[in-house]
Amino acid sequence: xxxxxxxxxxxxxxxxxxxxxxxxxxxxxxxxxxxxxxxxxxxxxxxxxxxxxxxxxxxxxxxxxxxxxxxxxxxxxxxxxxxxxxxxxxxxxxxxxxxxxxxxxxxxxxxxxxx
Amino acid sequence: xxxxxxxxxxxxxxxxxxxxxxxxxxxxxxxxxxxxxxxxxxxxxxxxxxxxxxxxxxxxxxxxxxxxxxxxxxxxxxxxxxxxxxxxxxxxxxxxxxxxxxxxxxxxxxxxxx
Numbered sequence: 001x002x003x004x005x006x007x008x009x010x011x012x013x014x015x016x017x018x019x020x021x022x023x024x025x026x027x028x029x030x031x032x033x034x035x036x037x038x039x040x041x042x043x044x045x046x047x048x049x050x051x052x053x054x055x056x057x058x059x060x061x062x063x064x065x066x067x068x069x070x071x072x073x074x075x076x077x078x079x080x081x082x083x084x085x086x087x088x089x090x091x092x093x094x095x096x097x098x099x100x101x102x103x104x105x106x107x108x109x110x111x112x113x114x115x
Numbered sequence: 116x117x118x119x120x121x122x123x124x125x126x127x128x129x130x131x132x133x134x135x136x137x138x139x140x141x142x143x144x145x146x147x148x149x150x151x152x153x154x155x156x157x158x159x160x161x162x163x164x165x166x167x168x169x170x171x172x173x174x175x176x177x178x179x180x181x182x183x184x185x186x187x188x189x190x191x192x193x194x195x196x197x198x199x200x201x202x203x204x205x206x207x208x209x210x211x212x213x214x215x216x217x218x219x220x221x222x223x224x225x226x227x228x229x
Contacts, residue, residue: 032215043119043205043220051215090158094215102148102171103207103218105158 002027002093006106014114019078021109023065023091026072032094033074034103035065039087047089050074061085086113117142119208119221126226133194136224140187140208146170147189148218149181152203161204164189165211193226201228 007022025031032051036044048059055067061084065076074091091106120139128134140147149161160173164183181191187208193200203225207218 034217036220041222043222044207046217046219049215049217092158096215102160102163102173103150103158104160105150107157 002031002095002104004091004093004104004106006089006091006109008109009107010110010112012112012114013081015083016080019063019076019081019085019111021076021089021091021111023074023076023106024072025074025091025093027093027095029095033065033067034092034094035059035063035074035076036090036092037087038090038108044090047076081111081113083113083115086111119206119219121204121206121221121224123224124222126224127229128196128226129229130196130198132196133192134196134226136191136193136204136206136226138189138191138206138208138221140189140206141219144208144210144219145187146209146211146216146218147183147187148207148209149189149191150205150207151175152205152223153201158205161191196228198228201226 003026005024034049035047048057050067058064063078088108088110090108092103122137146165148163152158162172163170167183178194183189203223205223207220209216209218
C-alpha cells in the first residue's frame with residue numbers, strides 16, 4: 001500500500017520569499033505523484049503531476065516539483081511567494097493496482113503568506 | 116468545457132437519516148471517484164466508478180455506497196447517518212481509470228449531521 005507524508009501542517013512565509021513544501025511517499029511500485037491546492041470552501045485544483053516523463057515538473061502559478069527516487073520525495077517549490085498563494089496544499093500518490101486505482105493524499109500543508 | 120459539478124453544495128441532516136449526493140463529471144470523462152475530507156482524517160478515498168462499475172473501494176463501512184449511470188453521472192448514498200459523517204464530500208472525474216490520469220475535482224458537498 002502506498003502512503004504520503006507531508007512535513008509540516010503549517011508553513012509561514014513572507015511575500016517574495018521561497019516556498020518549500022515537503023512531501024515523501026512510500027510505494028512498492030513506480031508511483032504517479034500529484035500536488036493539489038485547495039482554497040477555502042473550494043475543491044482541489046491540480047498544480048502539477050509527475051508521470052515519469054521528467055523528474056523536474058513545472059506547474060501552474062510558478063510552482064515546480066522535483067521527483068527524487070532515491071529520497072522518495074516530491075517537494076514543491078516556488079521561488080517567490082505571493083499573497084494569493086495562501087491556501088492548503090496536498091501531495092498525493094497514485095499507483096496502478098489490480099484492485100483499481102486511487103489517490104492517496106498526505107495530511108496537507110496550510111501556507112500563510114505574510115506581507 | 117464545464118467542470119465537475121456537485122449537488123447539493125450544502126446539506127443538513129439528522130442522525131439516522133440517509134442522504135444522496137450527486138456528481139456530474141466533465142463531458143467525456145468516464146471515471147468518477149469520491150473522497151471524504153474531514154479535519155481529523157484528511158482526504159480519504161471512498162470509491163471509484165468506471166463505465167458503471169465500481170473499480171475500487173476505500174475502507175468505509177457498507178453504509179457508504181455509490182453508483183454510476185450510463186452518462187457517467189454518479190451518485191453517492193450514505194444510510195443511517197452518524198455524527199462522524201459530517202464532512203466535505205468531493206467528487207473527481209478523469210478521462211480513464213485514475214493512475215496517471217489527472218483527476219479534476221468538483222467544489223464538494225458539505226454535509227452536516229446533527
